Amino acid sequence: MASASLPNIFADRLSFVKKYHNDPSLLLKALNISLLSPVDARRTNFPDNSFGLYYSIDTLEHIPPDQMKLLFSESRRIIKPDGFFIHSIDTADHFSYTDNTISSINFLQFSDDEWNRLCNRYTYHNRMRKNNYETVFNDAGFTILDKIETIDPGACDALRNGFHPGPHHLTGQHNELCINRLIYILASAI
Numbered sequence: 689m690a691s692a693s694l695p696n697i698f699a700d701r702l703s704f705v706k707k708y709h710n711d712p713s714l715l716l717k718a719l720n721i722s723l724l725s726p727v728d729a730r731r732t733n734f735p736d737n738s739f740g741l742y743y744s745i746d747t748l749e750h751i752p753p754d755q756m757k758l759l760f761s762e763s764r765r766i767i768k769p770d771g772f773f774i775h776s777i778d779t780a781d782h783f784s785y786t787d788n789t790i791s792s793i794n795f796l797q798f799s800d801d802e803w804n805r806l807c808n809r810y811t812y813h814n815r816m817r818k819n820n821y822e823t824v825f826n827d828a829g830f831t832i833l834d835k836i837e838t839i840d841p842g843a844c845d846a847l848r849n850g851f852h853p854g855p856h857h858l859t860g861q862h863n864e865l866c867i868n869r870l871i872y873i874l875a876s877a878i
Contacts, residue, residue, distance in 0.1 A: 704718045704719055729759050729762060729763070730755065730758040730759050730761075730762050731758075731762060732762055732766060734766045735766070736765055736766065737766070737767070737768045737769065738766045738767075738768075739766055739767055739768065739771060740767070740768050740770075740771045740772070741767075741771060741772055741773075741774070742763045742766070742767050742771065742772075742773045742774075743773070743774040743775065743776075744774075744775050744776070745776045746776060746777070746778045747775075747777075748775055748777045748814075748816075748821070749777055749778055749779060749813055749814055749815075749816065750812055750813060750814070751814065752812070752814060753814055753816060753820070753824065756824050756828070757824075757827070757828060760824070760825075760828035760829075760830070761828070764828070764829060764830075764876050767876065769876065771875075771876070772833075772873060772874065772875055773830065773872075773873070773874040773875070773876075774871070774872065774873055774874075775870075775871070775872045775874070776869070776870070776871045777821065777869070777870040777871070777872075778868070778869060779816070779817060779818075779867055779868055779869065779870060780792035780793075780840065780868035780869075781793060781794045781795040781796075781813070782811070782813060783795070791840075791842055791843050791845075791846040791851065792840045792842065792843045792866075792868045793840075793843040793846060793847070793851065793853065793865055793866060795813065795815055796815060796853040796854060796857045796865060797851070797852060797853055797854055798854060799854050799856070800856065803815065815857075817857065817864060817865060817867070818837065818864050818867050818870060819864065821870060821872070825872065825874060829876060829877050830874040830875065830876060830877055831874065831875050831876070831877040832872060832873075832874055833873045833874060833875055834872075834873040835870065835871060835872050835873070836869075836870070836871040837867050837869070837870055838867065838868060838869035838870075839863055839866045839867055839868070840866050840867075840868040841866075843865065843866035843868065844862070844863065844866045847862050847865065847866065853865060
């Protein structure tokens with residue numbers, strides 16, 4: 689019975705999108721979605737246990753590691769005890785999208801000091817890899833329910849052809865360095 693109503697739900701939502709596609713503010717209002725921007729995700733002022741889902745898309749790679757603890761503490765506070773967290777993380781060197789002469793792991797060759805000089809608040813990328821994210825998630829009290837990892841074959845080719853990551857990125861397997869997309873589904877372990 690419940691699955692029979694899904695097409696109706698999708699049809700209703702699609703009709704909103706079609707009706708209000710030229711006016712995003714009306715679309716958000718019709719769908720009962722509030723756009724809050726900018727918001728400091730470390731201090732949202734939402735009540736405890738307000739939401740069933742917390743997600744981010746291409747955001748965590750731009751958060752300094754020392755700020756993630758505050759962000760995750762706040763996200764756990766505002767999510768219901770049976771809620772879920774979904775994070776889609778782009779771990780690739782973002783300059784590789786517009787410069788075909790560099791690989792998606794190009795920025796791993798730089799020391800932290802060099803990288804801090806090259807990136808700034810507008811281009812900041814923390815360069816964290818899979819093992820770093822999973823440590824942060826575990827330390828923040830999350831359980832990883834599922835994950836999807838996408839490996840960039842071009843990055844693997846670069847490593848085979850002599851690309852040398854900096855010494856701080858030599859831990860773990862080479863194929864882990866070549867992951868350019870991570871998607872995690874998490875639950876609160878505490």
